[in-house]
Amino acid sequence: MDSTIKFWAVVPAAGVGKRMNADRPKQYLPLADKTVIEHTLLRLLSAEVFTAVAVAISIEDPYWPELAVATHPRIITAAGGKERADSVLSALHAISGAAADDDWVLVHDAARPCLTAADIHLLIDTLKDDAVGGILALSSHDTLKNVQGHSILGTLDRSHIWRALTPQMFRYGVLKTALATAQGNLAITDEASALELQGLQPKIVEGRPDNIKITRPEDLALAQFYLGQQHD
Numbered sequence: 459m460d461s462t463i464k465f466w467a468v469v470p471a472a473g474v475g476k477r478m479n480a481d482r483p484k485q486y487l488p489l490a491d492k493t494v495i496e497h498t499l500l501r502l503l504s505a506e507v508f509t510a511v512a513v514a515i516s517i518e519d520p521y522w523p524e525l526a527v528a529t530h531p532r533i534i535t536a537a538g539g540k541e542r543a544d545s546v547l548s549a550l551h552a553i554s555g556a557a558a559d560d561d562w563v564l565v566h567d568a569a570r571p572c573l574t575a576a577d578i579h580l581l582i583d584t585l586k587d588d589a590v591g592g593i594l595a596l597s598s599h600d601t602l603k604n605v606q607g608h609s610i611l612g613t614l615d616r617s618h619i620w621r622a623l624t625p626q627m628f629r630y631g632v633l634k635t636a637l638a639t640a641q642g643n644l645a646i647t648d649e650a651s652a653l654e655l656q657g658l659q660p661k662i663v664e665g666r667p668d669n670i671k672i673t674r675p676e677d678l679a680l681a682q683f684y685l686g687q688q689h690d
């Protein structure tokens with residue numbers, strides 16, 4: 459790999475997390491000794507591979523400026539957008555002066571605080587010489603049904619089905635073009651789907667099941683359990 463290639467992290471953190479039914483966006487809920495987003499960012503910062511971590515924050519967000527990590531020298535803040543893809547694109551624009559088209563960008567959800575250094579390095583080591591890049595993913599252990607209403611139409615072949623996690627790792631220039639082209643398309647719920655629309659075939663790298671996304675209230679207790687296990 460060309461040694462001048464840099465690695466950047468992008469963290470979309472401008473969502474409201476309605477399914478949590480909480481008084482604040484889920485990334486600011488307490489988890490063990492910190493907020494969810496502080497765990498996420500400290501894990502990325504301590505991986506020591508990223509030139510900077512660009513975080514997309516809602517412009518009306520009163521919680522972010524209160525966090526010590528907001529003034530960390532390797533944190534860059536960008537204005538969040540309407541959809542997750544808009545927030546990621548905004549963070550990519552925020553590093554446009556410093557990032558080269560061939561640099562790698564790892565996009566990671568603010569709401570995934572249990573990401574391990576091992577998974578970051580596994581993704582990078584597996585894909586750093588790949589033409590396209592790819593994502594951490596998990597195979598499905600459950601049998602999967604195609605359902606309409608409450609009726610089962612069929613059973614999917616689960617050997618071909620993977621659950622997309624983050625980080626998702628792509629070249630800066632390709633990712634920016636793919637997201638800009640897909641703007642307004644609500645089917646783009648992760649970065650890989652924007653590249654798929656360009657006809658590209660991102661790779662999957664099997665990640666750890668403890669890299670959960672905080673979505674519902676009970677996920678916080680599970681994340682706390684995983685964090686405790688990881689520190690043992």
Ligand code: C5P
Binds near residue numbers: 473474539543569
């Ligand atoms: O809602 P969901 O869990 O899918 O959001 C995934 C990530 O995208 C979260 O970290 C959330 O803060 C972020 N997001 C964003 N801008 C939006 C919507 C979601 O940065 N407009």
